[in-house]
Amino acid sequence: MASPELVKFQHVSKVFKTNKKKSHEVLKDVNLTIQKGKIFGIIGYSGAGKSTLIRCINGIEKATQGKVFFEDKEVNKLSKKALRQIRGQIGMIFQQFNLMPARTIAENVALPIKYSSLGKEKIREKVMEMLELVGLPEKADTYPSSLSGGQKQRVAIARALINNPKILLCDEATSALDPQTTQSILKLLKKLNERLGITLVLVTHEMQVVEDICDEIAVLNKGKIVEQGDVYSIFVNPQDQLTKRFINTTSKLNVSSSLLKTINLVRNQQLIKITYISDEAVVPLISIISIKFKIKANIIVGDIKMLRGKPLGGLVIVLDGEAEQIADTLKYLRGQKNVQVEVYQDGRFL
Numbered sequence: 001m002a003s004p005e006l007v008k009f010q011h012v013s014k015v016f017k018t019n020k021k022k023s024h025e026v027l028k029d030v031n032l033t034i035q036k037g038k039i040f041g042i043i044g045y046s047g048a049g050k051s052t053l054i055r056c057i058n059g060i061e062k063a064t065q066g067k068v069f070f071e072d073k074e075v076n077k078l079s080k081k082a083l084r085q086i087r088g089q090i091g092m093i094f095q096q097f098n099l100m101p102a103r104t105i106a107e108n109v110a111l112p113i114k115y116s117s118l119g120k121e122k123i124r125e126k127v128m129e130m131l132e133l134v135g136l137p138e139k140a141d142t143y144p145s146s147l148s149g150g151q152k153q154r155v156a157i158a159r160a161l162i163n164n165p166k167i168l169l170c171d172e173a174t175s176a177l178d179p180q181t182t183q184s185i186l187k188l189l190k191k192l193n194e195r196l197g198i199t200l201v202l203v204t205h206e207m208q209v210v211e212d213i214c215d216e217i218a219v220l221n222k223g224k225i226v227e228q229g230d231v232y233s234i235f236v237n238p239q240d241q242l243t244k245r246f247i248n249t250t251s252k253l254n255v256s257s258s259l260l261k262t263i264n265l266v267r268n269q270q271l272i273k274i275t276y277i278s279d280e281a282v283v284p285l286i287s288i289i290s291i292k293f294k295i296k297a298n299i300i301v302g303d304i305k306m307l308r309g310k311p312l313g314g315l316v317i318v319l320d321g322e323a324e325q326i327a328d329t330l331k332y333l334r335g336q337k338n339v340q341v342e343v344y345q346d347g348r349f350l
């Protein structure tokens with residue numbers, strides 16, 4: 001059974017007026033559903049509208065058209081008081097951490113509950129609990145300037161979680177961090193998702209982040225969602241060119257064009273890329289096509305990885321044979337269940 005819906009966008013558009021005459025449609029007819037407990041990635045280039053989209057979830061931005069729901073509540077229609085209550089259930093972290101430099105780590109983490117009815121001791125207890133959760137209890141009484149970028153993001157996560165939110169919005173949360181620190185923050189986010197059941201929305205321009213921890217993904221291009229679905233299916237069979245470009249950034253099969261230029265294809269040779277999943281990952285496709293079609297197949301690059309616990313493999317191969325043999329081989333490969341075939345033409349795989 002599908003998990004219940006936490007966030008829903010129905011035909012959401014957002015227009016910013018840039019001056020009296022000009023306006024800019026930043027989100028265009030966005031439809032998406034985020035299920036409770038999932039890790040949902042929103043990927044797109046700079047300016048695609050990612051931040052605007054997640055800011056519509058907590059009502060920092062208001063949709064110009066369409067509806068945004070948080071559980072069963074329509075965010076745009078809430079009173080100020082109701083919106084404040086909803087925001088208490090929505091945590092947010094940012095690329096630049098947004099910590100207050102003149103406050104200690106403990107004071108930073110306590111900020112969202114500073115004016116609550118909780119007493120000082122209870123607040124300190126909750127702060128320490130959050131700092132334990134993110135692995136930084138010993139930093140409670142130090143200042144942000146003494147922390148590394150990764151530690152600052154951990155503090156920001158602790159602050160965002162202190163109200164026990166249902167969802168954590170992460171706006172390019174790892175973009176300012178080196179790859180190793182990025183990994184440790186992603187690991188922490190995954191742990192929080194598993195332990196607390198908190199829903200995560202990750203805005204990013206890095207497909208590696210999506211590959212590492214997301215369950216679902218929406219690809220945003222100039223304000224439009226061009227593709228969405230579960231991460232494995234999208235990695236296996238991306239439909240949109242932009243999605244393919246993002247996936248290529250994480251793939252060892254993304255043979256550089258300079259390397260491809262060194263492969264001097266002669267007549268009767270065809271460069272292809274095949275991607276295969278599940279059982280096909282272990283089926284000896286190359287042997288089969290060599291025997292069946294008497295074709296030579298030279299492997300240029302091969303890769304196999306586990307994605308969400310399932311294998312995803314791929315090969316870049318030069319097929320060498322008569323035109324008819326190549327055509328029959330391509331037909332055979334394309335007829336295989338769970339095998340995607342792309343042919344190299346005009347400098348790219350299509």
Ligand SMILES: Nc1ncnc2c1ncn2[C@@H]1O[C@H](COP(=O)(O)OP(=O)(O)OP(=O)(O)O)[C@@H](O)[C@H]1O
Nearest residue numbers: 016017018026044045046047048049050051052053
């Ligand atoms: N308050 C605003 N007024 C006018 N234009 C805005 C406003 N906020 C954002 N925009 C414009 O909307 C577009 C999308 O911005 P947004 O920050 O949502 O994109 P993004 O995908 O998050 O990009 P980045 O990763 O660079 O932040 C940009 O062209 C931006 O200039």
